[in-house]
Amino acid sequence: MTLSETLSQVELFEGLEPEELDQIASICEERTLETGHVVAKQGDVGDELFLIWEGLVEVVHEETPEDPAPRTVVNLGQGQVFGEMALVDYGPRSATVRVISETVTLQAIPRDAFLEMCNSHNHLGYVVMRNMAADLSFKLRHQHLIGR
């Protein structure tokens, strides 16, 4: 299976045409990381979006003066996206993301190339941003269910 065909199985790219998936594939960079590796650090500047190809990561809210106990808020596995908040709002990373499976394989997408692609290809940009909003909504619903 090609990278473009595999990308079609990621919700973020649901609804894109094959040639649009090829464009996304052209800016992806695959990384394989071992357990304990910190992919993103809370408070750091973030300029990449990540897709989880295989494996599991934990998303941790680090201690702050207001919240002195670090806590894992969710684990993310195959097909999930993280790093999207810093990508769209240019703010610092909102949480630390750490590999908790033996290894994890990611596709990293650089922000500038990604946003340029969304700006210059209206259909691609609309679909990806719609799906990103749906993914954030899903994560919010998950958090609501955790607190039931």
Next chain:
Amino acid sequence: MAMIYKVSYVVQGGDHPGAIVNEDEKPELGKKVMLGSNEFEVVEIVDLMPARGDFSFLHVTVKAIEH
């Protein structure tokens, strides 16, 4: 293309944060699932949002399996 199930797993009791994972097969009541290195049993399945394209969105409650 076969359906992809995007699942929000919530763990009953304890402090496990749950997980969000894509599954190739629809979870079933009573079946066992692995979240990382931990094994759980499915006790509830609910449609979280309407399906879109090849994606179905589920909320699944699980409980830890005592060994």
